[in-house]
Amino acid sequence: xxxxxxxxxxxxxxxxxxxxxxxxxxxxxxxxxxxxxxxxxxxxxxxxxxxxxxxxxxxxxxxxxxxxxxxxxxxxxxxxxxxxxxxxxxxxxxxxxxxxxxxxxxxxxxxxxxxxxxxxxxxxxxxxxxxxxxxxxxxxxxxxxxxxxxxxxxxxxxxxxxxxxxxxxxxxxxxxxxxxxxxxxxxxxxxxxxxxxxxxxxxxxxxxxxxxxxxxxxxxxxxxxxxxxxxxxxxxxxxxxxxxxxx
Amino acid sequence: xxxxxxxxxxxxxxxxxxxxxxxxxxxxxxxxxxxxxxxxxxxxxxxxxxxxxxxxxxxxxxxxxxxxxxxxxxxxxxxxxxxxxxxxxxxxxxxxxxxxxxxxxxxxxxxxxxxxxxxxxxxxxxxxxxxxxxxxxxxxxxxxxxxxxxxxxxxxxxxxxxxxxxxxxxxxxxxxxxxxxxxxxxxxxxxxxxxxxxxxxxxxxxxxxxxxxxxxxxxxxxxxxxxxxxxxxxxxxxxxxxxxxxxxxxxxxxxxxxxxxxxxxxxxxxxxxxxxxxxxxxxxxxxxxxxxxxxxxxxxxxxxxxxxxxxxxxxxxxxxxxxxxxxxxxxxxxxxxxxxxxxxxxxxxxxxxxxxxxxxxxxxxxxxxxxxxxxxxxxxxxxxxxxxxxxxxxxxxxxxxxxxxxxxxxxxxxxxxxxxxxxxxxxxxxxxxxxxxxxxxxxxxxxxxxxxxxxxxxxxxxxxxxxxxxxxxxxxxxxxxxxxxxxxxxxxxx
Numbered sequence: 001x002x003x004x005x006x007x008x009x010x011x012x013x014x015x016x017x018x019x020x021x022x023x024x025x026x027x028x029x030x031x032x033x034x035x036x037x038x039x040x041x042x043x044x045x046x047x048x049x050x051x052x053x054x055x056x057x058x059x060x061x062x063x064x065x066x067x068x069x070x071x072x073x074x075x076x077x078x079x080x081x082x083x084x085x086x087x088x089x090x091x092x093x094x095x096x097x098x099x100x101x102x103x104x105x106x107x108x109x110x111x112x113x114x115x116x117x118x119x120x121x122x123x124x125x126x127x128x129x130x131x132x133x134x135x136x137x138x139x140x141x142x143x144x145x146x147x148x149x150x151x152x153x154x155x156x157x158x159x160x161x162x163x164x165x166x167x168x169x170x171x172x173x174x175x176x177x178x179x180x181x182x183x184x185x186x187x188x189x190x191x192x193x194x195x196x197x198x199x200x201x202x203x204x205x206x207x208x209x210x211x212x213x214x215x216x217x218x219x220x221x222x223x224x225x226x227x228x229x230x231x232x233x234x235x236x237x238x239x240x241x242x243x244x245x246x247x
Numbered sequence: 248x249x250x251x252x253x254x255x256x257x258x259x260x261x262x263x264x265x266x267x268x269x270x271x272x273x274x275x276x277x278x279x280x281x282x283x284x285x286x287x288x289x290x291x292x293x294x295x296x297x298x299x300x301x302x303x304x305x306x307x308x309x310x311x312x313x314x315x316x317x318x319x320x321x322x323x324x325x326x327x328x329x330x331x332x333x334x335x336x337x338x339x340x341x342x343x344x345x346x347x348x349x350x351x352x353x354x355x356x357x358x359x360x361x362x363x364x365x366x367x368x369x370x371x372x373x374x375x376x377x378x379x380x381x382x383x384x385x386x387x388x389x390x391x392x393x394x395x396x397x398x399x400x401x402x403x404x405x406x407x408x409x410x411x412x413x414x415x416x417x418x419x420x421x422x423x424x425x426x427x428x429x430x431x432x433x434x435x436x437x438x439x440x441x442x443x444x445x446x447x448x449x450x451x452x453x454x455x456x457x458x459x460x461x462x463x464x465x466x467x468x469x470x471x472x473x474x475x476x477x478x479x480x481x482x483x484x485x486x487x488x489x490x491x492x493x494x495x496x497x498x499x500x501x502x503x504x505x506x507x508x509x510x511x512x513x514x515x516x517x518x519x520x521x522x523x524x525x526x527x528x529x530x531x532x533x534x535x536x537x538x539x540x541x542x543x544x545x546x547x548x549x550x551x552x553x554x555x556x557x558x559x560x561x562x563x564x565x566x567x568x569x570x571x572x573x574x575x576x577x578x579x580x581x582x583x584x585x586x587x588x589x590x591x592x593x594x595x596x597x598x599x600x601x602x603x604x605x606x607x608x609x610x611x612x613x614x615x616x617x618x619x620x621x622x623x624x625x626x627x628x629x630x631x632x633x634x635x636x637x638x639x640x641x642x643x644x645x646x647x648x649x650x651x652x653x654x655x656x657x658x659x660x661x662x663x664x665x666x667x668x669x670x671x672x673x674x675x676x677x678x679x680x681x682x683x684x685x686x687x688x689x690x691x692x693x694x695x696x697x698x699x700x701x702x703x704x705x706x707x708x709x710x711x712x713x714x715x716x717x718x719x720x721x722x723x724x725x726x727x728x729x730x731x732x733x734x735x736x737x738x739x740x741x
Contacts, residue, residue: 004628007741146358152390153358153706180734195358199709205630205737228556228710228740 003061003203003213005220012222014234015129025118026126027085033236034084038130039140039196040076041189042089043211044117045069045125045241050095050167054183055243057166057175058212067243069125070211073186075144076114076128078137087114090144092156092184094167100160106148108156108184124241129218132231135196143192154191154207159184182209189214198230248274250334251433252345255316255493256395256446256513259324259352263293263446264345265490266332267314267433273297274336280319281329291318293496299428299489304421304482312425312433316494325351350395350446353516354707361704361715362515363392365445368399368452368612369639370438371407372430379698379721380640381440391702391717393445395515399612399637400452400526400564402491403427405483406467407454409646413469413479420469420482428490441640441700448511449491451526452564452613454643456483459581461531484527500547501540508538512548517712518705519557521548523593525584526564533582535589542592549596553603558712558738561597562610568620568634568674568689585680594680601687604741606631606711612638616671617695617718619733622678625686627741632678632687635716637701642667664727665697693733697722711739 020029026044034040045055051071058068077088089112096110103110117123151157162181165173177183182190186209193200201213202221215237222232248270255263268274273296278285298310322328326349333342354362370380387393405424406413414420431438457479458464469475484507495505499512508528513520523545525536537545552559561567563584571577571585584590600607604627615638622632649667656662671694678687695701698721705712714736722728 007627143358150358191357194708194713195356197356197707197709199711199739202709202739207735207737230709 003216004205006203006224008220008223011219012232014222014232015218016236018236018238020120020126020238024120026120026123027114027118029120029126029238030128031081031084033128034079034081035130036078036080038133039135039137041129041131041214042074042076042114042117043070043125043127043129043215043237044072044123045239046071046123047241048122052243053167054094057177058210060175060177061210061212061216068210068212068215069239069242070127070215073189073211073214075140075189075192079114085113085115085118089114089116092160092188094160094164103160104157107151108160109144109148109188125239127215127218127235127237129214129233129235131193131198131233132225134231135193135198139196140192143195146195147188147192154187156184156188159187177208177210180206180208182207183211186210186214199225199228248334248336248339248341249433250332250341250343251439252330252332252343253432253442254345254347254446256350256448257318259350260320260322262319262322262328262330262347262349263316264319264330265314265316266296267299267312267429268296268334269312269433270334270336271309271311272336273313274334277333277335278317278319279331282331285319289319289321291320292316293318293494299425299486300421301485304418304485306418306422312429314489322349324349345443347446348394350513351515354518354705354712357706357708357713361706362518363394364703364705365393365396366399366610366612366635366637366701366703367396367441367640368637369401369615369643370431370641371404371639371643372427372438372641373407374644375437375641377723378437379723380438381436383700383719383721384440384444387444393702396441396445396447397522397562397610398447398449398491399562399610400450401454401612401639402449402451403431404454404643406457406464407643409466409644413467415469415475415478417478417482420479421485424482424486428486432490448513448520448522450522450524450562450564451487451491453526453581455487455491455526456480460526461529462578462582465579487527500544506540508541510541510544510548512544514557517556517558517707517710518560519548519552519555520560520562521545522562530587533587536584536587537589537593542589545593545596549599552600552605556605556710556740559597559600559605559607560610561607564611565613566611566634566636567594567609567680570675570679590680598683601632604631606738606740607633608738609634611636614672615639615642616669617693617699617701618671618674618691619693619716620674620689621692621736622687622689624741625688629739629741630736631741633736633738635701635703637699637718639698640700640721641698664722668697670694670696693718693731695731709739711737713737
């Protein structure tokens with residue numbers, strides 16, 4: 001499982017580190033960076049056992065084989081700065097707050113709110129990615145609606161079951177990324193942004209989408225996106241929680 | 248009187264139709280579109296209806312098969328239309344209809360479906376006894392229905408049956424060849440059903456003429472003398488023009504009517520197709536496979552692909568990954584692309600696309616097995632060149648070889664699903680042409696043995712496309728005809 005190396009010589013300076021103030025929530029951190037005019041993607045790196053396993057699974061996409069800073073990715077809906085905690089979130093979580101119900105009918109897409117990832121202790125790593133103006137919010141919204149009816153394009157139910165098997169340690173299930181099976185929320189995002197004309201993970205040759213590939217895209221593939229007239233990802237991040245932790 | 252309509256690829260706002268009518272006199276035609284009569288302003292003849300065997304090759308018998316190519320303009324891209332034709336002759340009238348679609352201008356986005364291309368090559372009618380090609384055509388459902396069909400060579404086997412005594416003169420040869428074409432194009436079932444699935448584009452290979460055309464073949468007595476070769480060439484070219492030639496009014500790059508040996512170009516953003524006729528005007532002295540005009544077309548196309556940052560699809564009758572066959576093997580069997588003087592120029596021109604970091608897909612038939620090869624660019628790290636081979640749709644009989652395979656199965660007691668078919672050949676370790684050194688490394692992604700067709704499904708994402716290739720075995724046993732889908736391939740500019 002490899003990703004292509006970008007030819008960029010330096011990281012994307014429009015996607016920069018912004019520290020979170022002591023005692024602040026993730027919502028507090030996001031508020032000064034919020035751009036209501038762009039399509040926004042949320043990356044989080046969690047600390048509980050499932051998130052830990054997901055971060056380890058993505059280490060194969062990193063040159064140093066260290067676990068990823070990221071365990072989950074979601075699409076943010078329209079919101080004002082004041083109501084950010086209630087900003088709608090479109091995702092495929094492996095631990096949805098209200099349970100799974102019968103996910104097949106919606107191709108596993110879940111609706112929740114940003115406040116779910118507000119706790120900076122549970123989710124110390126956070127990034128907000130803004131897609132370029134080429135990706136119009138209305139187009140993406142239509143793509144999200146169509147995603148729920150297009151299992152022939154991407155079967156998120158299959159991905160969800162495979163990743164639950166890995167996360168819960170069922171049987172002898174290995175790392176699904178090594179079989180080219182992307183993490184469901186990242187695969188959903190790649191599909192809907194692709195449908196809107198934006199290649200979210202140009203460093204991947206397969207559909208093994210995952211938060212780490214999206215992170216690398218924001219950090220290193222800005223020149224590629226500009227060369228292909230798509231425009232670069234912009235935004236901010238903060239990654240205080242690194243694995244493995246030092247003594 | 249019988250009318251056959253076959254859709255041809257055309258610019259997005261047009262429909263092109265090949266028409267064949269079995270009748271003794273030139274009939275009068277009246278056309279309709281979606282049940283409304285077509286006026287002359289929207290209908291034009293790219294090749295007016297005429298005897299499939301041209302007058303100078305007609306023997307004492309009257310013409311009995313009339314063919315032509317017509318174009319309907321002013322249409323919407325990607326829309327289904329119903330074309331109706333009524334032919335009237337000798338006081339009788341016959342009608343037929345064709346439902347077909349105009350080509351889209353762009354490949355659909357990921358969630359909007361796929362642009363599907365059917366790859367068909369090497370069809371020997373006599374060996375398609377169960378009509379598998381036609382049965383398959385009926386089974387393709389809407390999601391897998393082709394939008395375009397590429398005929399990759401050997402759509403007819405004019406030189407079969409092997410060891411037959413073919414007539415020496417062009418007129419009688421033309422009768423034989425017309426019958427071969429008629430069986431495939433104008434039959435009730437079988438191959439003709441495949442031809443009607445979607446607009447078609449074709450490149451010829453050697454059996455549109457004779458094995459190893461234009462060189463003498465040890466198996467074809469007519470090819471042993473210069474006059475024999477000339478008579479055969481005249482007759483085969485005439486029938487190729489009557490059934491397969493593009494009849495383009497405005498030839499790519501050069502303008503004016505297309506000539507035999509010209510290439511065809513089709514753009515469906517971000518894909519750009521170049522169909523190279525490397526056979527019709529191939530030099531007997533092995534100096535070239537492409538005409539000067541076609542090489543100029545290629546150079547212009549490559550420059551345009553790079554300028555517009557398109558994904559290049561280069562379609563040929565033979566593989567570019569082959570190594571030269573050598574003098575004796577070439578004379579007895581087939582000379583391959585690298586055996587000709589312009590191979591370096593062709594590959595160096597194509598290499599410019601790869602060097603510009605743009606994906607290239609090489610598509611061919613010819614070899615009687617299927618294969619997908621991926622070629623990784625050491626500079627970008629990306630798999631940027633793919634070769635897709637789909638062959639055969641119905642394997643031609645090979646005297647000697649078939650009997651040897653039967654003997655093998657009898658001795659080993661292990662009957663094969665495809666006893667007469669050979670296994671795919673190896674891919675070179677590196678893309679050896681065009682002085683690339685070790686920059687492009689090749690790997691084999693898939694092998695396909697047996698009669699089949701392949702469907703390529705493209706969906707647009709960002710500046711690139713996703714490609715899924717599915718091979719459909721054509722076997723009478725349903726258990727052996729399950730389609731095989733390959734993992735999706737990602738083709739993006741580097």
